[in-house]
Amino acid sequence: MLDVHGGVPLTGTVVVRGAKNLVPKAMVASLLGDTPSVLRGVPAISDVDIVTGLLELHGVHVTVGPDGDHADGELTLDPANVAQGSIVDIDAHAGSSRIPILFCGPLLHRLGQAFIPDLGGCRIGDRPIDFHLEVLRQFGAVVDKTPGGIRLEAPQRLRGTKIKLPYPSVGATEQVLLTAVRAEGVTELKNAATEPEIMDLVMVLQKMGASITVDPARVIRIEGVDSLTGFTHRSLPDRNESASWASAALATGGDIFVKGARQQDMITFLNVFRKIGGTFEVGEDGIRFSHPGQELRSIVLETDVHPGFMTDWQQPLVVALTRASGVSIIHETVYENRFGFTDALRRMGANIQLYRECLGGTPCRFGRMNFKHSAVISGPTPLTGADIVVPDLRGGFSHIVAALAAEGTSHVGGIEIISRGYEHFLQKLDTLGARIEYASGC
Template identity: 75%
Template sequence: MSDVLYVDGGTPLNGSIRVRGAKNFVSKAMVAALLGESPSELRNVPDIRDVAVVTGLLSLHGVKVDADSEAGTLSMDPTDVESAHVADIDAHAGASRIPILFCGPLLHRLGEAFIPDLGGCRIGDRPIDYHLEILRQFGAVVEKREAGIHITAPQRLRGTKISLPYPSVGATEQLLLTAVRAEGVTELSNAAIEPEIMDLIAVLQKMGAIISVDTDRVIRIEGVDRLEGYRHTALGDRIEAASWASAALATGGDVFVAGVGQPGMMTFLNVFRKVGGQFDVRDDGIRFWHPGGRLRSIVLETEVHPGFMTDWQQPLVVALTQATGVSIVHETVYENRFGFTEALRGMGATIQVYRECLGGGTCRFGQRNFKHSAVVSGPTPLHAADIEVPDLRGGFSHLIAALAATGTSTVRGIDLIDRGYEHFQDKLEALGANVSRGSL
């Protein structure tokens, strides 16, 4: 059975919603609790599937987790950490790639870790090679088995010096979670420095870690023998906020997003304004609205922070179908992130995708036959369609298109959106959308 959402489109979204902690941070902060010798408390936690997956994995490893989903708080007691059964880990891993980040903390606590086959959104190659190589350089022994990968630490992990070929968020998180209790100093060059990474560093520092971040993307960690628990309030989810902002723009609406701040969204806000949207930054959130008149086409290139975030690209492309002229979007982070445009073309959008690097400099995908550039011509009216959700962000983008389209769309596989958007149907209804949920 697959969940579907019936969307009667053509109505501008208007009203207020609230976002809670960032999906891309909260799950990593939960893993960090494994490193402590005392309980941790995380606040502003969203009620999403990824949190449930990590909660299950922590519980399998003996961490006592108490959750108050209404208050958005998690208490995690890692006092009795233990090895989990392979079959149990595998049962939880299909919906998330988070098990790879358990390795460093479990090697410190238990001397071993196991990684089953990993799931996650199919938006491009997300190899775990970076992660395994990082663990090897710390002194871990990696053994591939039929059901997954078994990793052991025959002795205490040792600090190392690593330079990433690309500032990977996941690899940077892996290094941080491993280095903080490794012996000696670790240096990471070409590190990711996204706001979610910085919030994870703040959590680790609260626990007793010694971490410095230089302006040239170099992170240095001095390993310590012991870490304690933490108390922390997660930063707001800037990806979800931008998704609702794009929905307001695409539908001609007016949406106030509470719980998100300006600093992590400054690059998005600049682009939102260039397209023709307007916003008002307040102490408790940001209001986004379509001021009327024509939207403007743009040239856009995704990039690692502080550039335009890849997760902002897909929702914004839907809004660009309503802009006057030709927009060019060059995706440099994930090579297969334009697969979602096929459904948009079926709804009336004029979008071509190309293998060439368009609208900017060459990138690492330019000679590898990936369709990673898009040309969007508009404005084009959208009409209802039957849609299959391909991945988390692409799925929400399809949902935006259905909201902007004339007629009633059937969006299949909508349960995938639950991974990263807390109570999104309730929020849609609060904004005046005409939606109903069913199953097929």
């Protein structure tokens, strides 16, 4: 339990390293190589710890930086002795992460078999793995669902195939890439996700010897190769964390320089940030985000796949919008249950109404379903401290920001989940002047 004393603007500098949505996937890609890989910019987050444990269970030797130095976030991953891990140990390590499903393709290539336990992750909407399994079947894998998880085998070398995604899913695109690069023949993936993290994974695989082309119309073609080598790569910075700190500056009336933030990955966010009234300055090594010192403006916004406004950006931004003048509307088109975090904001005094209707023009999969996926935020409304339990990663960070923006003290539980995607976030908050402390008895 964390006690958060609000009413203090966050000011100062934070450092953002490699992207949570790339680093664990690049670590999995190291399984595909015949020689060691070096990954730099690796953040100290729990998802990295989970994947490290899973890789080690499968025989990959993971070492941290030269002489154990964490300063550059460097990992060396040596897959020379890949082997099938213990089912019990895999299940114990993977329970809180959805990354293990991406181990399937690489393990099928290396060992001819794989086991994937029941998957965890944030409860923000339906993330079925059935499509992942169907993709693997198209490559030639034999899939057997068991009560404890999923067992896969590749009696023969996996074969290239043609796939069209019903939705440009990031996870499904990653699955295809990690499986197709060593499959026999050509794989064509239509309606692929093209997020910056996907493109960075493509660059990792290309460094390993893969042949991948990306067409403008969301078509990715992969020519399978017999073998791959290791890679040396520095991850792109985490644009989600960068945007979160930007929203924190806006919500608390602060001024935060995010060292490592990169403009080219955040163009859509920066446009919205400016429309609300926030100010930013792009420097050579980061972006400075600040409150304008005057009333914020309401907006109408729809989340979407890249290059649209990321779903991960909207939750921290909603907190800032409670301080904007007028009525803001957000239409969530990516995850159907992403607004669950607003319950706590309403208890703190926010005026937020949720609707099942699509309050926007972007094509949406949830329009005729019973999901409250549109939000109307009326402001400005002052927030007051409350008791909060963190529901998911981005929602949890949003709750911390709301508590910092509120008058009085909030008691926040379940903060451990935030460490899945935010490196040293409590230390960073302390550096920015936040008044936080562990509750007595915790």
